[in-house]
Structure formats: C-alpha cells, structure tokens
Amino acid sequence: MPTFTQLLSPLDLGFTTLKNRVLMGSMHTGLEEAPDGPERMAAFYAERAKGGVGLIVTGGIAPNAAGRIYEDAAMLADESDIPRHLPITQAVHDAGGKICLQILHAGRYAYHTASVAPSAIASPITPFTPHALSVEEIASTIADFAKTAKLAQSAGYDGVEIMGSEGYLINQFLCSHVNQRDDEWGGDASRRQRIAVEISKAVRAAVGPNFIVIFRLSLLDLVQDGGTLPEAIILAQALEAAGVSLINTGIGWHEARIPTIAAAVPRGGFSWVTRKLKDHVSIPLIAVNRINTPEIAEHILASGDADMVSLARPLLADPDFVNKAAAKNSHLINTCIACNQACLDHVFEGKAASCLVNPRACRETEFPQTAKTQQAKRIAVIGAGPAGLSCATAAASRGHKVTLFEASDAIGGQFGIAQRIPGKEEFTETLRYYRNQLDYLGVNVKLNHVAKALELAGEFDEIVIASGVKPRVPNIDGITHPSVVSYPALLRGEVKPGKKIAIIGAGGIGVDTAVFLSETHSELSPTDNFIRDWGIDASMKSAGSLAKPAMQPSGREIWLLKRSKGKPGSGPGKTTGWIHRATLQLRGVNLLGSVEYLKIDDAGLHIKQNNEEICLEVDQIVLCAGQESVTTLWDELSASGAPVHRIGGALLAGEVDAKRAIAEGFNLAMGF
Numbered sequence: 001m002p003t004f005t006q007l008l009s010p011l012d013l014g015f016t017t018l019k020n021r022v023l024m025g026s027m028h029t030g031l032e033e034a035p036d037g038p039e040r041m042a043a044f045y046a047e048r049a050k051g052g053v054g055l056i057v058t059g060g061i062a063p064n065a066a067g068r069i070y071e072d073a074a075m076l077a078d079e080s081d082i083p084r085h086l087p088i089t090q091a092v093h094d095a096g097g098k099i100c101l102q103i104l105h106a107g108r109y110a111y112h113t114a115s116v117a118p119s120a121i122a123s124p125i126t127p128f129t130p131h132a133l134s135v136e137e138i139a140s141t142i143a144d145f146a147k148t149a150k151l152a153q154s155a156g157y158d159g160v161e162i163m164g165s166e167g168y169l170i171n172q173f174l175c176s177h178v179n180q181r182d183d184e185w186g187g188d189a190s191r192r193q194r195i196a197v198e199i200s201k202a203v204r205a206a207v208g209p210n211f212i213v214i215f216r217l218s219l220l221d222l223v224q225d226g227g228t229l230p231e232a233i234i235l236a237q238a239l240e241a242a243g244v245s246l247i248n249t250g251i252g253w254h255e256a257r258i259p260t261i262a263a264a265v266p267r268g269g270f271s272w273v274t275r276k277l278k279d280h281v282s283i284p285l286i287a288v289n290r291i292n293t294p295e296i297a298e299h300i301l302a303s304g305d306a307d308m309v310s311l312a313r314p315l316l317a318d319p320d321f322v323n324k325a326a327a328k329n330s331h332l333i334n335t336c337i338a339c340n341q342a343c344l345d346h347v348f349e350g351k352a353a354s355c356l357v358n359p360r361a362c363r364e365t366e367f368p369q370t371a372k373t374q375q376a377k378r379i380a381v382i383g384a385g386p387a388g389l390s391c392a393t394a395a396a397s398r399g400h401k402v403t404l405f406e407a408s409d410a411i412g413g414q415f416g417i418a419q420r421i422p423g424k425e426e427f428t429e430t431l432r433y434y435r436n437q438l439d440y441l442g443v444n445v446k447l448n449h450v451a452k453a454l455e456l457a458g459e460f461d462e463i464v465i466a467s468g469v470k471p472r473v474p475n476i477d478g479i480t481h482p483s484v485v486s487y488p489a490l491l492r493g494e495v496k497p498g499k500k501i502a503i504i505g506a507g508g509i510g511v512d513t514a515v516f517l518s519e520t521h522s523e524l525s526p527t528d529n530f531i532r533d534w535g536i537d538a539s540m541k542s543a544g545s546l547a548k549p550a551m552q553p554s555g556r557e558i559w560l561l562k563r564s565k566g567k568p569g570s571g572p573g574k575t576t577g578w579i580h581r582a583t584l585q586l587r588g589v590n591l592l593g594s595v596e597y598l599k600i601d602d603a604g605l606h607i608k609q610n611n612e613e614i615c616l617e618v619d620q621i622v623l624c625a626g627q628e629s630v631t632t633l634w635d636e637l638s639a640s641g642a643p644v645h646r647i648g649g650a651l652l653a654g655e656v657d658a659k660r661a662i663a664e665g666f667n668l669a670m671g672f
C-alpha cells in the first residue's frame, strides 16, 4: 500500500501551519447565490474539512458589482454580506479545517451590461463590450479588493485567494491583447502587471501579516499575445515582495482553444508548468488541474514540481479523499473522471454544481451521511450498469439487503464500453470504485445471471429495473451486409477496425467511435503527447505559450455522418463538445451533416447529400444510430403489480447518459 508522506506532511507558512499539502481548489458551485446557500455551503465545505483537506478555497466571490460574473452573482462588498459567510467559516473550523475566500473580479468575462476591463474589447465568449476602466475606477477597484479581504477576515476566513488567472480582470490587465492602454496601467509588461501588485499590496495592508494571501497567477495563458514565462517570473517575485503567502497556478484563459481541465488532459499534465517557477521565488507554489489520485499528487510533490497540490473536482467526487489516502485506502476513493458533466456543465447551465460520480455533492443537507434506514428491505437491482450500480450501493449503504443481477460476466454496462475510448480511460476508476463498494457493503452480486420475472416476484420488497439500453439498428437497405458492425462489437475489440470507415450517427457515441478509430499510438509520454498534439510551447517563451498543434493522422479514412444539420457531437458534455470536434478536425476526420442513407452494398455506403448521390467506398460501417430501452422484465413485472421501479436507460433510452443514470439510481435508493 502506498504511503503519502509528502502529501500528508504539514506546510509551515510562518504565522500558521497547514496540516497537509492538499488545497481544495476554488469552485463556484452556484450555491453562493442560493437562498439556502449558507447552510448548504457550510455542510458542503465542512464535509471536505472533516475529510482531511489542508486548506479550502471558496468559489469566486466578487469584490464589487461590476466584477460579478452574472448580474445576480454573490459579492462580499460590505458588512451586510458577512452573515451569509459566518455559517461556512464556523462549520469548517468546527470540523478542524481552514478556509480562504476567493476574490474574483470577472472583468470582461462578466455576463452583464455593466462589465469593465482594461480596454473596451469584448471577449469571444460573452456578448457584452466592457467599459474601459478610468484611472479613478482602477483605484477604487483595488480598494474594493482590499475591502473584501478585510470583510473576509471579519467573516472568520483564514485567508483570501486573489484570482489573477483564467482570463479574468487581473489577467486581462497583464495581456497586451486586451490591455491596450497607454497610461500607467498599460503598455510595457511592468505597467500591465501593476494592478496585480497593487491589489496584493493593498490586500496585505488591509489584513495584516497573519492572514493567508494566495495569488492565482496565470503561468500559461494559451491565448494570442498572452504572457511569457520571463514575465510571469518577474510578476511572481513582485507578488512575493508584496506579501503574498502562496502562489497558485492558473492554466489557460476560458477562451483558450486548448483543453485545460477536461479528460483530454493527462493526470497531473500541467505540474511541469508550476515547476518552471520553482527556483525563482521562495514562497510555496501550488500545482493544479487533473491531479485526481493521491498517487499522482504524491509524485508531483516528491519530484519537486510544487509544494502543494490543488484538487478541485476530485473533492466534489469524494469528500474523504485525504482521509482515505491517509488510511491507505486510496483504492476506495471515488475518483473524478474529468467529464465536467455535473460540475462545470451545470454551472454553465445556471444550475448548482454536483458530480456525475457523486450525486450527493452540493446536496449534503438534503442527504445527510447519517441517513440510515429504520426498516431494512430486500431489494433486487437488475443490471449492473451505472444506474444499477449506483442504486445498489446507495441502498446498501443505507442498510438495505441488496441483490444485484447482471447478465454479463462483468459490471459496467455501456459504461464498461465507454472506458475503451481514448480520453475516457478514467471511467475505469468509477467501475473500480463501485466494485470495491459492492464488496465493502456486502451486496450480493450475481454475474452471468439473466434475471427472470419468476425468480423476483414475491422474493423482494422492491425490484429495480436498470436493464439499460441496446443499440438501435436503423432501417437502411443492405443493413445486414458483412461490412456493417455495431459500436459495442467494435469498441470491445470483437471486430477489427477497417481502413476506410463510415460511422452512421454523430451523437456522443458516434463522436467517441471516431476518436477511438482516429487515435494513433505515440511513443511520447501522455503529457509530452498532449503538449505536441494541442500546440503548447513547453519553453513558455512565446507569447501565450502557443505553438502549432501537431496531431498525428491515424492512417484511416473516416467519415462521421449525421442526418440532421449542425455540429456533430451533440452528446453529453457542453463544455467538452468543442474538444471532441477540434480533435476530429485536427485528425482529418470527414464530418458530414444533412445526410440521407440510401443503401449499403459491396461498393460501400451510398448516401445523398445536398441532392447529390455519393458512394463512400468504405470497407466498414459502424452503427451509432441511437439506442433502445431494454424493457422485457419491466413489462412483465409492472403488468403483474410487483413493487417495481425503472431507472437509467431502461426508463428513457434517448436521453440517457451516465450522469442521469447514476443520479436516478441514487435518488431512488434514498427513498427506500
């Protein structure tokens, strides 16, 4: 069993000591604005503090109205805002933790008409042109940061994090692309950096010496005319002199077209960036992004890339991450799979964040950990896909006696197929987690067992049908031709990929199949491969650290086809869809929309597009044309009046994804 000596060692900041090297990275969850937000955030953060995190950073809170990301986003701008924060700091301290408030001024990323920026240049991701701050307004903005820091101190926080990266206001001042001022706040690098230093000095002056001040510094901008490493080093030294206690790393502006947190980023794939600052400052440095296991965290610290690691989403996925690592139970950690589906996607949709693999996240008050059942029931769950796994483990954790039936020889269902897609290898961790949970909770798992109505009715108090989905076979002339294969057969390795391949259906699974087929083997390490593929200048000397992307072609000719118009890949993952589309474009996959399928024969796939008939001379046709619910058992049992429930793909095939399947399984089990 690994021991995590570096990860679990204390960090002495002089005036205070952090109990270990794990920082819970800032996440604006949407609870900040909810009427019952204080109570819910108190429970959310306290659980993470109890779980052993060394230092928590809250989601970004604006220092003034212009800096709010949305018009109704939370601020800490005067005394009247303090009461919303008191329950949070109290609960975290009661749980033995420490917590900092992040001060985030959105600048031109604000989604409202009162947005401000160094210059009046709209961002590509918001529809509003910001107002260029006057010199007086810059002075009052700096004062507002200091005031918020002081208010945070009064609210009981242990420190603040100044958000200086990811393309928000401070970062905007640093970059000549969006700071085109010619006064003392723009022009050369030192004038562009001035606001970052002045804010840090003002914050330190406001809070005194014994208060944590973290600065989140953008080390990789990944945008045109962004900063360089030499500039970042100078700024980091100035921040240290201004009284900053720790420097956290920022990677990539939100408008950057290189993945920075999605699954395409290898584990720990940016710690080398933090390392570049290591010999230039003496305050501790924090590495970030995709550090999702204690093993990778320990490796980063042991190799000297950083002094602390930031884990944001991994602590949504598992509040007990640190305690499990400390108890040598890292195999029991519910690992973040970097899907963004229930965290970042939710925030973008204006919903509270949660977690695909942990639907309890941000709902801790609704489902207290102590919610054991008073009356243990005998529960049968049919199907060990995500819906069934979630339901079986949640019900067992509440004290019910659960039997899980699975027709195949392994748990996972469609999720087990998904883990074979490059970039979805993390899904394996979810199945590992469930396997260990089933074992730990004593669920009676019956593999290779096709459950029948007769053996269920009368034997169980509740029967849960989680029998999932099967691929839909479209009605095309020649569909039984030997060149036609189903996506499960291809992805499971039961048939070999062809050379020239047409994929029918460009939803989430079609896109994944195209990613699978266009992937090439690389001799490089995952991180070096990622850097080359996406075009990052690893010397960090060029503006924004951009280089030319160099994805390697696979040697296969691939067509991804869809009947409707528009972009392919409208599957799960609003914040990740662009990554799949960019990947396919860089790999030369042909994307065709508005396609009518005519027939399949020895010549290939005959289609009609824009009134033109074309024969795609392919040797393989992969069907990714949607799914149908598997409902045989449901139909029989519900007709018999048995106590039966239906979840996941068995309930609704068209729109099911693992997020919905897992949440439905969990919600149902909480009601038993």
Ligand SMILES: Cc1cc2nc3c(=O)[nH]c(=O)nc-3n(C[C@H](O)[C@H](O)[C@H](O)COP(=O)(O)OP(=O)(O)OC[C@H]3O[C@@H](n4cnc5c(N)ncnc54)[C@H](O)[C@@H]3O)c2cc1C
Pocket (backbone or CB within 6 Å): 339, 341, 382, 383, 384, 385, 386, 387, 388, 405, 406, 407, 408, 411, 412, 413, 414, 415, 416, 417, 418, 421, 424, 449, 450, 451, 452, 466, 467, 468, 469, 470, 491, 508, 509, 512, 513, 572, 630, 633, 647, 648, 649, 650, 656, 657, 658, 659, 660, 661
């Ligand atoms: C390539 C691919 C990529 C994907 N990517 C994502 C993604 O990125 N994000 C996301 O959220 N979702 C993704 N999905 C979709 C996700 O995997 C499914 O939505 C999810 O698995 C549905 O879960 P389920 O439990 O309802 O059904 P299933 O996963 O279909 O599981 C049903 C299980 O029930 C078993 N079963 C059926 N009948 C019986 C019976 N009578 N007795 C016993 N056992 C039975 C089956 O053998 C199967 O194991 C992907 C799917 C694929 C194929």
Ligand SMILES: Cc1cc2nc3c(=O)[nH]c(=O)nc-3n(C[C@H](O)[C@H](O)[C@H](O)COP(=O)(O)O)c2cc1C
Pocket (backbone or CB within 6 Å): 025, 026, 027, 028, 029, 058, 059, 060, 102, 104, 163, 216, 261, 288, 289, 290, 291, 310, 311, 312, 313, 314, 343, 344, 347, 353
């Ligand atoms: C839902 C969500 C909200 C976030 N909000 C913030 C924020 O308010 N401030 C910030 O600096 N970073 C924010 N981030 C970025 C995280 O701090 C972190 O950099 C990112 O999630 C990658 O780290 P991880 O792989 O450990 O999650 C947010 C991330 C997520 C998923």
Ligand code: SF4
Pocket (backbone or CB within 6 Å): 313, 314, 316, 317, 335, 336, 337, 338, 339, 340, 341, 342, 343, 344, 354, 355, 356, 357, 358
């Ligand atoms: S929703 Fe996905 S990315 Fe977000 S925390 Fe959960 S597993 Fe990680």
